[in-house]
Amino acid sequence: MPLYALTLEYDGTPFVGWQRQGSGLSVQQVLEEAAAALNGGAVPLAIAAGRTDAGVHAEGQVAQLAIERTLAPERLREALNFHTKPHPLVVTCAAPAPEGWNARFSAVRRGYRYRILNRRARPALEAGRVWHVPVPLDAGAMHAAAQGLLGRHDFSAYRAAACQAKSPVRTLERLDVMRQGDEVVILAEARSFLHHQIRNLAGTLLEVGLGKRGTEWPRRVLESRDRAQAGQTAPPEGLTFLFVRYAEDIGWI
C-alpha cells in the first residue's frame, strides 16, 4: 500500500491528545476516520512524529498514513480536509513517503513553542493558546538559566512519571526564552523529547523568571535527576508543536 507523509495543523483544545483513547475524541481518530473514506471504509493506522497531549496544539505535526489508493498528494490533502470537517484539524501539506521513511523514527529535529501571556489581564483573544502568568517575569534570567540545560544529559528530573521512553538521555539543541510584547516565548528544539519535558522545563524556568530561584537552579535540578526537585508541569495550552525535520527530502505539496 502506498505510504503518505502529511503535515498537520490542529487546535488541541477539543481533543484528548494525538493518541486514541476511550475517554474522547483524539486527533488520530479524526485523521484515521477521514482516511477510511479513501480506503474502502477500512480505518488505516496513522503514526505521528510526536504524540501531543490533550490541549497541546500543532502547526507542523507530521504523520504517516498508508491507504490502498494511489492519489496525487494534492487530491489526498483536499479529500482528507473534506472529511476532517468540522474538527479543527487540517492537512496543510502531503507527499508520497520516501522509501524507508517513518514519521516518528526518521525525525532528526523537533521544534516546539511554549507561550506565556505575562500581563495582569487574562487572555481574551489568546485564551486556550497561552499560559497566563500575571506576575512580571524576567525573561532574560529565564534565558540565561535555559542555556545551562543545553546539550546531552539525563533529563530524568524533567520527565513525566508516565514517560515510556527507554532512556532519559536527550540532547537539547535549543532552549531560547524571549519577551515578545506581553508574551514570554520559549523555543525548544531537539531530536526528540521526553514526555512532559518541555512543560516541565517551562514550569521550572518560571521559578527563575519570578525571581524565586537563581539562574543556576534549573541546572542543579537537572543534575539531581529527581523529578521532585523541578517546578510544576506548565499547562498544555501554551504548547505548540511547530515542526519536524527529516534527513530525507520530502516533496511536500
Added chain:
Amino acid sequence: MPLYALTLEYDGTPFVGWQRQGSGLSVQQVLEEAAAALNGGAVPLAIAAGRTDAGVHAEGQVAQLAIERTLAPERLREALNFHTKPHPLVVTCAAPAPEGWNARFSAVRRGYRYRILNRRARPALEAGRVWHVPVPLDAGAMHAAAQGLLGRHDFSAYRAAACQAKSPVRTLERLDVMRQGDEVVILAEARSFLHHQIRNLAGTLLEVGLGKRGTEWPRRVLESRDRAQAGQTAPPEGLTFLFVRYAEDIGWI
C-alpha cells in the same frame, strides 16, 4: 463623576459588535454591566473609539467610562476584569481620563489589521480570526494597488450603505499589504474610517490579488464614488482593531 480611559482586548466571535442591540450580547453591554458593580448598581455609559461590527476583534480598542467612585486605575482594571468573566473581553490598561478628553472624538489615529489566510487548507488554529482565501494571491500587486488610495479622498465607493458619517471624505494614512508566511496581512491607518471601509478595501484589493483586476482598478473605483463598482465586503472575522492614538498623553497603567 470621574472619567476613566480603558484599553480593551476582545474576541469578537460571540458578540453582536461593540454597540448594544436587542439581538444579542454586545461588548458595550458586558463592559457597562461589569462597571455597574463599581457604580452602586447603576449601569454607566461606555463610549468606544470605534464601534466594531459583529465578529470583529480588538487588541487595542479604547473606551471611556464615568463611574461614581474614584479608583486607582489598576484597581479599576482588576475589578472590571473580574466582572467581565467569562466573556472574552478584558481591560488591558486603565487611566484617569485627561481633562476634556473623549475616547471617540479625541482620537487622532486608528489602526486596524486585516488577515487573509492564503493557502489551500482551511484554518484550524486561526479559525474565526482570518478570511480563508484558498487561491494564491499576489500580495505585491495588492500593495501596489493600495498605494493609489492613500491620502484625502471621498471614499463613498468603499462606504457601507448604513454608514452614519456626515462626510464620506477620509484621509487614508497607511494601507500596506504584505505576505507573512501563509497569510496576506493588510495594515490600515487613518484618523477615522467609514463604516465597512477597511472590509470593502480588503474585498476590492482581493480582486487585484487574484489577478482579475489590474493595480490601477481600486483607484478607479475610488474615483467613481460608486459602491456598486467596488469588490465584496470582506468578512468581519479577519479584522482586528489594533490601536488608537490621542494627542493627549494618557498615563496608561
